[in-house]
Structures are given as C-alpha cells and as structure tokens.
Amino acid sequence: MVTENAVKEETIAKLPADKVYAALGSNVGGLSRSQAEERQKKLGKNLIEEKKKKSIILIFLGNFVHLMAILLWIGGAVAFLAGMPQLGIAVWLVNVINGVFSFWQEHRAGKATDALRNMLPSYARVIRDGEEQKILAEDLIIGDIILLEEGDKISADARLVESSDLQVDQSTLTGESNPVRKIKDAVLKDDLTKAETPNLIFAGTSVSEGNGKAVVMEIGMRTEFGKIAGLTQNMKEVQSPLQKELNRLTKQISVIAISFGVFFFVAALLLVKEPMASSFIFALGMIVAFIPEGLLPTVTLSLAMAVQRMSKRNALVKKLSSVEALGSTTVICTDKTGTLTQNEMTVNHLWLAGREYEVTGVGYSPNGKIMTGGKTVSASEDNDMNLLLTGAALCSNARLLPPGEESARYTVLGDPTEACLGVAAEKAGINVAKQSELTPRLRELPFESRRKRMTTVHRLQKPIEGTRLIAYVKGAPKEIMKLSNTIRINGTVTHMEEEMRSRIMDANDNYARQGLRVLAVAYRLLKKEDNIPASMSAYTPEIIEQNMTFVGLVVMADPPRPEVAAAVEECRHAGIRIIMITGDYGLTAESIAKRIGIVKGANPRVVSGLELEEMSDEQLKKYLKDEIIFARVAPEQKLRVVSNLQELGEIVAVTGDGVNDSPALKKADIGVAMGIAGTDVAKEAADMILTDDNFASIVHAIEEGRAVYSNIRKFLLYILNSNMPEAVPSALFLFSRGAIPLPLTVMQILTIDLGTDMMPALGLGTEKPEKGIMDQPPRDPKETLLNKKLIIKAFLWYGMLGSLASAFSYFFVNIQNGWPDIPLASGNNPVYFRATTMALAAIVFSQIGAVFNCRTEKQSAFKVGLFKNKQVNLGIIIEIILIFALVYLPPLQSVFHTAPLLLSDWLLLCIWPPLVLLFEEVRKLWLRNKKQAGSKNL
Ligand code: ATP
Secondary structure (H helix, E strand, O other), X not given: OOOOOHHHHHHHHHOOHHHHHHHOOOOOOOEOHHHHHHHHHHHOOOOOOOOOOOOHHHHHHHOOOOHHHHHHHHHHHHHHHOOOHHXXXXXXXHHHHHHHHHHHHHHHHHHHHHHHHOOOOOEEEEEEOOEEEEEEHXXXXXXXXXXXXOOOEOOOEEEEEEEEEEEEEOHHHXXXXXXXXXXXOOOOOOOOOXXXXXXXXXXXXXXXEEEEEEEEEEOHHHOHHHHOHHHHOOOOOOOOHHHHHHHHXXXXXXXXXXXXXXXXXXXXXXXXXXXXHHHXXXXXXXXXXXXXXXXXXXXXXXXXXXXXXXXXXXXXXXXXXXXXXXXXXOEEEEOOOOOOEXXXXXXXXXXXXXXEEEEOOOOOOOOOOEEEOOEEOOHHHOHHHHHHHHHHHHOOOOEXXXXXXXXXXXXXXXXXXXXXXXXXXXXXXXXXXXXHHHOOEEEEEEEEOOOOEEEEEEEEEEEEOOEEEEEEEEEOHHHHHHHEEEEEEOOEEEEOOHHHHHHHHHHHXXXXXXXXXXXXXXXEEOOHHHOOOOOHHHOOHHHXXXXXXXXEEEEEEOOEOOOXXXXXXXXXXXXXXXXXEOOOOHHHHHHHHHHOOOOOOOOOEEEEHHHHHHOOHHHHXXXXXXXXXXXXXXXXXXXXXXXXXXXXXXXXXXXXOOHHHHHHHHHOOEEEEEOOOOOHHHHHHOOEEEOOOOHHHHHHHHHHHHHHHHHXXXXXXXXXXXXXXXXXXXXXXXXXXXXXXXXXXXXXXXXXXXXXOHHHHHHHOOOOOOOOHHHOOOOOOOOOOOOHHHHHHHHHHHHHHHHHHHHHHHHHHHHHOOOOOOOOOOOOOHHHHHHHHHHHHHHHHHHHHHHHHHOOOOOOOOOOOOOOOHHHHHHHHHHHHHHHHHHHOHHHHHHHOOOOOOHHHHHHHHHHHHHHHHHHHHHHHHHHHXXXXXXXXX
C-alpha cells in the first residue's frame, strides 16, 4: 500500500533497506507501467504548484502610474483647465496608448520567456518494469526506484536502498552548504529532523558526490520542498544592467525634454508674447515629443525575441540579462572534450609494455579487429591484452545500445570515454556482458575529475593468489603510474623500473602529440594480508588505490567537431579570445588547440593544474594576456582563472559540466553548461545551456547578443531622430518672433510621436545580425547606449535631413500662396492648415527613408534587401494609412488641424524617402571606403 501520511514516512527510515520496497508498494524491479499510471491518476503529477502570479490587472495598471505617466496625466489635465480639451484628450490618449503598448510588449516578452522555461524539462532515471529508463521528473510517483549519480538533481523525497559514498547538497532545504553524507541503512534514532535523517533524500536537493538508488516516498507539494515552495518562489526577475541603463536613459531624456519645454515656454512668453496658457501648451507638446515612449518594453521584447532565436540555434538562455553579457564577451574559456571535440571516442591503439596494437573500425559498432604486424590478434591469445581490455570494460558504467528503433547506429548511454572501452573489448572477442556476470562488481570508487581515475572492485570466479577480490583502476596515465609499483610484461609481474616509467610516458606523449586521448589501466588483487578491511563500505581510494600492477595504455581518438575551426576563426575576427581549460593531458590539448586554430604560435604556453596551484595571481595575470592552454586542471581551478580574467577587465564566458564547475559557472559573466553531458547542478548554476554541447553554438549566441544591442541602438536612433524635425519648426516660429507661422502644431507633434513613428520602430528591434557584426571588437561594457556618436547621428544628421524636408515642404506650400504677405496663422485658415499638413507629412515621409537607413549601420540597406524586414514594411504601410486618414478624414482633420493636400504636394512628399535614403547611402559608402583604405594602409 502506498504511504500517505507522515507517521508512515518516519517508520520508513527505520526499516532495513530490503523492506523499503514493499513498504512503498514497490519491488526491486520497480513499478510496472500500468501501476505507475494508476498511481499517477490517484496522486497526480510530481509538480510544485506555482504560487499565484501577480494579478494581470495590477500589471496592466502599473503601466499608468510611473513617473512619466503621472507627468502626462497632469499635463493633460492642465490642457483641459486651459480650455483646450482636444489637447487634453490627446495627451491622455498618448498616455493610454503608451501604457497599453508597454503592457502588450511586456506580455509578449513574458510569454517568450515562459516558453523557454518549458524547454528545460528535468528528467529522472528510474527502474520500471525491471529496466532502467529516463522519464520526466514530473512523472515520478511513489514507489518509483530512482537512480542517482553525481550532479543529479533529486526530484522527489525518497528513501535510499543503495548508496556508494553518497553526499547530498541540501542547502536548498537547510541553508547548510556543506554536503551531507547519506546512507542506505536503517536509522532508529528518534530525535532527528527529517533533513538530518541520513537515509532520506529530498526533492530540490542534488547529489554532490557518489551514487545511489532510492525509492520515492513523497512527490509534488507533499515533499519537504513542496511544503516550503512558497518561500522559494519569491525569486524576482532582477533588472539587467541594460534595463537599468535604459531606465536611467529615459530619465535623462525626460530631464532634457522638460528643460526644452521650460525653454520653449519662456521663449514663447517673452519672445513671441504668447499668452501664458498657449505657451504652456506649446511647451507641453515639446516635452511629449522628446520623451521616448515605449523604449523599455521594446527593449525587453527584443531581448526576449533574441532569446527565442538563440534557442533555435541550440543555446538556451535562462535570463534575459545574459544576452547583453553575451554581446560583450571578450574571452571564452572552454573545455575540450565534447565541446571542441565530438566526444565520439574510438579506441585506435593499445600499448602493452612496448607492444603496440592497432584497433580498426569506426564509431561504436563492435565491428573491427585488433591487429599487430598485419595479423589479427584476439584476447584469448594474449593474456595481457585480455586483462587490459577486460579491466577497462569492467571499470566502466557506460552501456552500448545496438541499432534499433531509435537509431540505425550503435549508440551510447553514459560516458563515451567508457563506452569505447567496451567496444574495443568486444573487438578483441571479449563478451563484456558475460564477463560482468562472471565477475560481478562489488564496489565503485567513482570517477572524479580531481582524481582523474576510477576504480571498481569485483569478485573473481576462481581465486587467484588466494583471493577472489580484484580491483581495476583506469585513468590518466601519470596518475595510474603513481599508484603502480609493478607492471605486467608478457604475463609476468615485475617491478616497475624508472626506465619503464619513462618508456610509458614517452609512448603516452607520442600519442598525445597526435591529439589522441590516453587512458591507463592497472589492477590489484585485494588480499587479506595487505590489511584490506572486511567491510566493503570501508574501501576508500587511499586503501584500494595503491600497490597496483600496471597493465597498459588504451589510446582513443576524439576528432574535433567539424564546425569548430570556423567558429574559432570567427571569434578571432570578432576580437574574442579563446582559452582552453581542460582536464586532459597537455600535449593532447595542445595538439587539438593547434588543429582547430585556438593557438597559432608554435610553442604556446601550457600551464598544468599543478603549476597553476603554485602560481601567484600576478604571474597568472601576466600569462593570461598571451596565448595559453590550461591542461590537467581540476574544475575548481577554473574559478581562479575566471576571477583573474575578470580582474583584468575581461567579460568571461566559461563552459562546464560537472558539479565542481558550478563556482566558475556562477562567477563567470556567462556560465555555459552542456545540455547533453552536463549535470543538473551545472545546468542550474549556468546562465546558458547548450543543447548540442557544441562550441560553435556559443559563438552563434554571442552573435545574437551583439545583434540585440545594435538593434536597440537602431531603434533608439530612429525614435530620437524625429525629435529634431519636431523641434526645429517651433524654434523657427519662436526665433522669427512669429514671422514664420508655427509650421507644426502640438497635436501634430503628438501624432508623429505615437501614431506614425511607433510601428516601424518596433520592426527595427527584430533585425537579424548584420553582416560584419562579428568583424568588430567586443563592445566596451562601460560604453553607454546613448553615446556621442548616436546623438550626433540622430539629431544632427538624420534630424537635419528630416528638418530640411519638413521646412522645404512647408515653405513649398506657403510660397505658392504668396507668403510672407498673407496672414497665414490667423484663425481657421485652410491655406495655413495645408502648409502645416505638409510639414507633418514631410516628417513622416522622411522617416520612411530613415527607417531603411537605421536598419544597417555601415552596410548598404540595399545589400541586406531593402524590404526584407516584414515588420518594418508593415510599419511603413500603417504609417502611410495613418497619414492619409489624418489628411482626408474630416473628424481627424478638425482635431489635428490638417487639410487635404494637392497632387503636387504628394509628388513632392514622394521625393523625401528616396532622397533621405540616398544621402545616407552615400555617407555609408564613404564610411566603408574609409575603413577599407584604413585597413589597406595598415
Ligand atoms: P575536458 O575537461 O576538456 O572535458 P576531460 O574529459 O579530459 O576534458 P575530465 O573529465 O576532467 O577532463 O577528465 C580528466 C582526466 O581523467 C581525463 O583526461 C582522463 O585521463 C581521465 N578520465 C576521464 N574520464 C574518465 C573515466 N570515465 N574514468 C577514468 N578516467 C577518466
């Protein structure tokens, strides 16, 4: 019967491991599928219910009560009081449109990030129907048997039934960051809290070391984690530096806007002698014109869109803010195996005390031979080879899956380094499955990057030298040599002389120089007289891994990923440095680094973990400025490299997959975890997850990150550039002391700002990365979004073009009507209205040219395809429809003081978009030529 109450849970801790299955309605073969389904129907899914989110109405209303909105509410009210209800309504309408628009953008961005969250499902390994399976963590049910290994996230509360050096990080529950030891034995003590009970493990915690097996006893909201879930759900999306900068920017621009407003107010009062009320309204129009409405939500949306695009290119970004850091990354610290290389290992050589064998065949298919001197050899003919390959295969956890429904090839479950050992053994004629049955594994000292080796203890069928216990160890040759004092040569065990040690290292280095990966295998017969403890749980690496007999080397190829060399080259162009930090051997690392172009020098500096340990920070910093490779480093040491790089002012992206990589992943500006080979713990610590473990995907993500930043600039440039043509007419009016009648009314300014300008601007936020974006050095993170260059370009260049177009069009109508002799601005003069309509329409039309210009920074707009951005095209169409409506619909005419235009007016207007485009194209061409000439001169 399934336990449903806490009393029963406590008794479960007191049961011996073998009684736990039945108590939780399970058995050693796990639940059957139908049992699991039936239980799920009754108990539901293993989910932590989300706390109620903030009400959508409150979020909506939030867009109407921030500082700028309040200013606009007040401005509108003043307009009403001053007897201009139309303007009051317009200003309020601006506020409403802006609020609704912001809400809509935010909502879309939220949806995009939610969708992303669902792309990161978590899985659990279970035994069901007697077989190991991978299921969604939400489908776990009471009675399921879960398998745990280092780095796994635990997804339900469970009672251990097997454990091997298991340590669990329970900090999410207890706040205690030191890992806690967990055992499978019954716990009879009564005065322990649940978290202190050593045979219970809990949802939300993770395995920091060792492995184990446990039976689920609680799921979902009834787990300890579920009970306190409310507390952990208060995580707020913190504002990214970019969003903060934009906030500051909006405030800065608002201050500028208000200063302009005050200036125009005073000028209108004193210079033109306008009455107080109309001067105020005039100033209010200026203020509204300058405020960049919709900036923040648009930026959030374009970040979210970039995140979606990245996910299609195998990079899942967990936080929007990471996108910016990606864009300014200056150094990528990457591991080698699996990220730069394919992690598809194939054993191609064996080395046994001077005898060398070639292994043929590709991939994981066991079709191949072991050859020497052109002859095929099988394990049965060579005792040492038999021992080498049997030891290597038994000391592995990976499983080989034969071709089937899922794949037409042999595939691997587990670590490829281990899988290829089994394949080589099969090629030598060893039946690995049978061997594992005949020599069952009793104990495992799991692989750790720090130890660079793994050991297993097995029971032999027949005793050898009076014992049936044998330990096999495999790992980095230097490490294994340190543990060995004897070596097997042609079936006899002899003392390992210094000369032999250097022969082994020479062989190792020879292979490594070819970029091959080398593992050594040794064994030890565990005899009572050698003080081997009786209890297997007392076996520690210190006790077991000594006095070993060296057997030989297994050499494997792990070719670089084909796309990596190009990605490395791209980084070089983009001014991004790549530093390889690997656990593998220095010469192997160097050879691969050279092959894919990470290092160009003939003798790059290769720093080993040991050297790194002894190096001072000053020395390290000095070395970090040049080409460098870190080899044989422990994951913990990555943190130091990252910190030192950051102290040098670099923006660092770092890759990692293991539990011990977490500190470096967290410290880095961008922590990148591997989606396939990575542990849950690494994924949790990272900012970005690569679904294909591929280095090239990091480079794609950086490209997108850069594109977002430049898109935001494009958007900003566009919305700022209409400010000038909006302000210049008023300035003309003021400084001519009214001799030039006001070319643009306040209502018309508002139309441009919110009506016509918004839609094309939005399109700019969705531009694809521009060609050449990866040919520039990384962005200086200190550089502000609104820099001098952008201000000059927006106000003085684009702004000037728009102002000229507007002024020209305005005078075009006026002069036709005999200006300056006619009193234009008096009353409802249709001639005056036609002229102001022209000024308005000219700004809108020159903005059409400008939006094409803003799409690229240096490239020709024609080169990227003038009409390629559908959102921009749609924005332009809406813009044109709006201006027609304003000009021809009588109700709008009366509100916005517009009048129908003549055919000749329209013809003139049609000149502006191509002309504005042309001017900018010429400037861009000049810029490109200048750059080319500059690079030729270098
Ligand atoms: P990278 O750090 O680039 O991923 P790596 O896989 O070589 O490279 P680690 O996983 O830290 O780095 O492994 C360190 C070393 O330990 C390896 O170079 C190898 O010699 C040894 N090793 C790797 N996997 C195993 C294993 N499953 N069993 C025993 N030894 C191993």
